[in-house]
Amino acid sequence: MKGVIIAEMVRWIEQAFSPAIADAVIVRSNLPGDGVYTTVGNYPHTDALAMLGALSEISSKPVAVLADSYGFWLASRFMEIYPEMFEGYTDAVTFLRDVDGQHHREVTKLYPDARTPSIVVVIDGEELTVSYGSHRPLADVAHGLVRGYIDYFGDDLEVVRDQGSPGPHAARFLVRKPAPQSSG
Ligand code: HEM
Structure with missing residues (x-):
């Protein structure tokens, strides 16, 4: 790595x-x-x-909590280290959509021996599913990164991990608008 x-x-x-x-x-x-x-x-x-x-x-x-916190922190560090990869992005959905096709591709240009994980994003209406897959068991770091970018762009979205997805080499994250709070 x-x-x-x-x-x-x-x-x-x-x-x-x-x-x-x-x-x-x-x-x-x-x-x-x-x-x-x-x-x-x-x-x-x-x-x-x-x-x-x-x-x-x-x-x-727990290791999982620490790995998630590290991912959250790393999201903003990537912006300091690789600012050019963030140019033109104003929302988390568009940014996350482009990780596989753009950002990780840029990473492999910078470091030809890098083996970035697969981040497949499916947009369905207002919901986004981010699927992580890797030979490395770092799904918790991926979870933190997704949370970190939503926080950075300030979007009103929540991240729910699909408990049915097999970890730690793979995980699915559902990114969606939080359910409205009931007033009663
Ligand atoms: C501009 C944004 C991003 C940059 C610059 C970036 C950069 C990198 C780099 C340099 C590596 C190391 C690759 C290697 O060691 O061979 C990496 C790995 C990784 N990336 Fe990204 N990444 C970005 C976005 C994301 C996002 C949004 C996610 C989560 C959805 C993600 C998930 C991961 C994970 C979990 C790894 C660890 C290696 C693995 O699990 O196989 N990255 N990334």
Whole structure:
């Protein structure tokens, strides 16, 4: 997996927890490269899984919750790292629709050895189904990314994970308008 995803995970732990916790996670994960990652390098995705496992032990939070939070945070980091991929987008639906055909395609131009996951989007009226599939078990990160982009564009949409979809290598997310609150 591209180093950017793992290096940013270290940065997220530093910011969301603390630099000391990030150090403790790296030590506990027993990583081959001592937690040093270059953006363009390629590393086993198991390094990221090891870090999430270690952080879960240290923070007593479930791995799935941590992976989702990381994805949410990563959504806004991608905007800082790859601003050109966000030009012209004003809503989350159009942006998410273009991940497979545009954004991840740009990623593979930047990093020819990248193996991005498949993000298939089906639009049905006002609803959107985002399907994630990968040889990597990172469906929770995908969930966080979808939530993160909806938050960024400020759209009034909710994300519901289809509990019938097999995780963690695949997942389906339904993006839709929240049901109106009853006043009674
Ligand atoms: C402009 C927006 C985006 C950029 C720049 C981007 C960039 C990247 C990059 C650089 C990788 C690493 C690929 C590799 O290691 O070979 C990656 C992987 C990934 N992307 Fe994206 N991505 C974007 C949008 C999204 C969205 C919206 C989702 C979720 C629906 C998503 C889900 C993932 C996941 C879960 C991975 C981890 C690898 C895997 O599961 O196989 N990405 N992305």
